Amino acid sequence: MSDQKVYSAGAFTLQSGLTLPDARVAYVTHGTLNPAKDNVILYPTRYAGTHDDQPPLIGPGKALDPEKYFIVIPNTLGNGLSSSPSNTPAPLGGPDFPRVTHYDNVLLQEQMLRTLWGIEELRLVCGWSMGGQQSFHWAAIFPGRVRAMSCFCGQAITAPHxxxxxxxxxxxxxxxxxxxxxxxxxxxxxxxxxxxxxxxxxxxxxxxxxxxxxxxxxxxxxxxxxxxxxxxxxxxxxxxxxxxLIATWQACDISDNPLYNGDRAAALGAITARSIIMPGRTDFYFPPEDNAAEVAQMPNAELRVIESIWGHYAGGGKLQADTDFVDAALKELLA
Structure with a gap:
């Protein structure tokens, strides 16, 4: 993995209305940004995960090939590396840390990409679990700037169950x-x-x-x-x-923001990026039926079920056959 770096955004006001005086995003990168700045892949992290958990899908010959693409892995707020309860001083640290949403994560990531590298367009945004939730948010919040999107074992809207x-x-x-x-x-x-x-x-x-x-x-x-x-x-x-992180997961709803004001159909319908959504057949968190309902409202999306007994881990790089299934779909999106 590349050496971890930290983007300091300064004062950043969260969706909750509270301000982090020194908002930070820990990140790593793989590959090189090309002169046109159009080879960028964003790959956010999962629940309880960091950039160290992302390698199964990254490497030469894989879809996320650092010899072709500039791959940015931002750590999700709350994961202990980016701004989190454990590294934020009082009075906002520990149990007093403000609630964070994926809307906050995406806006901060967008600011980081634009400030550090002048990046305006994503060739692909993809992720597993909470990383996939962020991918959905990216495609809905910046629909004209995301060319392709994939979520594996995640949802745009956290289901009641x-x-x-x-x-x-x-x-x-x-x-x-x-x-x-x-x-x-x-x-x-x-x-x-x-x-x-x-x-x-x-x-x-x-x-x-x-x-x-x-x-x-x-x-x-x-x-x-x-x-x-x-x-x-x-x-x-x-x-x-x-x-x-659990609070962020529970709050996941791509329509719960000033752009869509709770209109879920409008938020899903705004995702114009070519999208392949990959639930696991036996995933208890994110069953295929929930994703099917989301994909039905997206104009350029396809549902591909990972036929695996590995449950939620079907998207997490535990079994090579499942990882190959995800990799093949990402290669299609990047073709």
């Missing part, structure tokens, strides 16, 4: 006695363990567990998999950061 699931993830952290309303002296590791165990049942499908696919990953039993893969999965994270 997903909202409820995320409530459970929030309260797994909040009900740990060590959480102390967010003013904790140590991370609520018991809450993280509870969150990991709960997430394990949502991230992968029934069939994945039925086939005991955890054996393919080197685990000797189901309990061995839960203990070693999930119990400590979030121990290196900050609880307030995770809650900030």
């Amino acid at each position: 997903t909202h409820v699931f995320l409530e459970g993830m929030k309260y797994a952290l909040k009900t740990d006695a060590a959480f102390m309303g967010g003013y904790y002296r140590e991370q609520p590791w018991r809450g993280f363990t509870a969150q990991g165990r709960a997430w394990a049942g949502w991230a992968l499908s029934q069939e994945w567990y039925r086939q005991e696919r955890w054996r393919d990953l080197g685990f000797t039993s189901l309990e061995d998999y839960l203990k070693r893969a999930w119990d400590g999965a979030y121990f290196k994270r900050d609880a307030n950061d995770m809650l900030s």
Whole structure:
């Protein structure tokens, strides 16, 4: 990966009305910006992820080829590298960090691209999960400046069922006695363990567990998999950061902004970019039916279902066949 850099935007007023006095976006780049500045791919990060999680789709011969394209990976606000509860001083740090929306993320990313490199057009914006949510927002907020868009295992509008699931993830952290309303002296590791165990049942499908696919990953039993893969999965994270990202996820709605004022049909209909939306067949967070309803309202979009038992991870680079499926669709968009 390229060395991480930070774009400092100065004072940035969020959609909530609160201002971050020193808004920062951590980012990395791959490849070289061409003189015409028309070879730019934006690849935002997922929930609980950073730029270090993006490599499976990046490399020579892949769709996201740094020998052809200038690939920018901005870290989502709240992820611990960009402005987040854990790195923002009082009175806006910790549990007092303002609510962030994807509208905020996209406006700040657009400012960064324009200020640092003079970039006005994206050849492609794509992403997995929350990165895909940002891709939807980019295509709706700047429809004339995005040529192609892809979301894999994500949505333009967080569905009610997903909202409820995320409530459970929030309260797994909040009900740990060590959480102390967010003013904790140590991370609520018991809450993280509870969150990991709960997430394990949502991230992968029934069939994945039925086939005991955890054996393919080197685990000797189901309990061995839960203990070693999930119990400590979030121990290196900050609880307030995770809650900030959950709040952003729950608030995801491409029409909830001054451009569309809640008109979801108008926001989806404004996406003129050639788009391929790729839900996972067994994804509990973002089922294909929700994406099908969104694609039906988009004038230049196609739904391609990833036929995988890997649940939400079908878009996350865990299985090579699934990654190849996503890569092939991105190559079409870039052709």
